[in-house]
Amino acid sequence: MxxxxxxxxxxxxxxxxxxxxxxxxxxxxxxxxxxxxxxxxxxxxxxxxxxxxxxxxxxxxxxxxxxxxxxxxxxxxGAVTAILSANRAAPMISPENFRAPVITRLTDSDVAEQAETTEDSVLELVEANIITPDGAGYFTADDVQVVGTALALKEFGFDIRHLKSLRNTAHRQAGLIGQVAAPVAMSKGEGAKQRAEELSQQMTALVVSLHASLVKTSLREELDS
Incomplete structure (x- = not known):
C-alpha cells in the first residue's frame, strides 16, 4: 500500500x-x-x-x-515476541508523547463538568495561571486533567500558592529542555522537527524520573529527621 x-x-x-x-x-x-x-x-x-x-x-x-x-x-x-495488548498499562505521564493535545474547544463549564468540580474552582485555577485558555477562551482535554490533579492535591492540603510553585518548577524544567531542543528543531534538513521531538521526549522522561527520585529522597529524609 x-x-x-x-x-x-x-x-x-x-x-x-x-x-x-x-x-x-x-x-x-x-x-x-x-x-x-x-x-x-x-x-x-x-x-x-x-x-x-x-x-x-x-x-x-x-x-x-x-x-x-x-x-x-x-x-x-526471534529473541522476544512483540505483545500489543488492548489493556495497556497507563503511562507514567501525559499528554501523549509530549505533543500538543488534540484540538478541542471546551468551555469553562465543560472543564468543570468533566473534572467533576465547579466553574468557580476552574476560574480560580485560571486566575492562578495553572491552566490558560486559548485566544478564543477555550480549553483542551489536558486542562481537564490538570484541573482534576490540582483538585486532588488540594484535598491533601495543597493551596493555590503550592500549585503555583509546582507550575513554576514545571516551567523552569521545560525551559531547560527547550534550550537544548529548540536549536535542533530550527536546524536545516528533513526530519529536524522529528529529531527535536525525540530529543525532547528523552530529556523529559529523564527529568521527570530524576525529579521523582529527588522528591522521594528528600521526603524520606524529611520523615526520618
Whole structure:
C-alpha cells in the first residue's frame, strides 16, 4: 500500500502521525518499506503493524528510538515476541508523547463538568495561571486533567500558592529542555522537527524520573529527621 493509505489506517489511533514522521522512522532504520522501480514506497500489513508498535511504544512508554530499535531487532531475531495488548498499562505521564493535545474547544463549564468540580474552582485555577485558555477562551482535554490533579492535591492540603510553585518548577524544567531542543528543531534538513521531538521526549522522561527520585529522597529524609 502507499504511504497515504498507511496514514489513513493509522490516524484513527494516532492523529498526529504524518508523512514526515514515517519518513523519519525510515531514515532511522526502524522500518524498511519496499520501493518501486520509480522510487515510491510500498508498505505491507507487516510494515503497518511495525509502525503501530513503534507509535504505541513511544506514546505509552516514552522510550527513545534507540531502545525501540533494540526491541525491534530482538523481535526480528526471534529473541522476544512483540505483545500489543488492548489493556495497556497507563503511562507514567501525559499528554501523549509530549505533543500538543488534540484540538478541542471546551468551555469553562465543560472543564468543570468533566473534572467533576465547579466553574468557580476552574476560574480560580485560571486566575492562578495553572491552566490558560486559548485566544478564543477555550480549553483542551489536558486542562481537564490538570484541573482534576490540582483538585486532588488540594484535598491533601495543597493551596493555590503550592500549585503555583509546582507550575513554576514545571516551567523552569521545560525551559531547560527547550534550550537544548529548540536549536535542533530550527536546524536545516528533513526530519529536524522529528529529531527535536525525540530529543525532547528523552530529556523529559529523564527529568521527570530524576525529579521523582529527588522528591522521594528528600521526603524520606524529611520523615526520618
Amino acid at each position: 502507499s504511504i497515504g493509505v498507511v496514514l489513513e489506517q493509522l490516524r484513527g489511533e494516532f492523529p498526529d502521525v504524518t508523512v514526515s514522521k514515517i519518513r523519519f522512522l525510515e531514515s532511522e532504520g526502524l522500518i524498511t518499506p519496499k520501493r518501486t522501480a520509480s522510487g515510491y514506497r510500498r508498505f505491507t500489513d507487516g510494515d503497518v503493524e511495525r509502525l503501530r508498535y513503534i507509535l504505541v511504544t513511544q506514546r505509552d512508554n516514552y522510550l527513545p528510538l534507540k531502545v525501540i530499535r533494540e526491541q525491534l531487532e530482538a523481535m526480528d531475531s
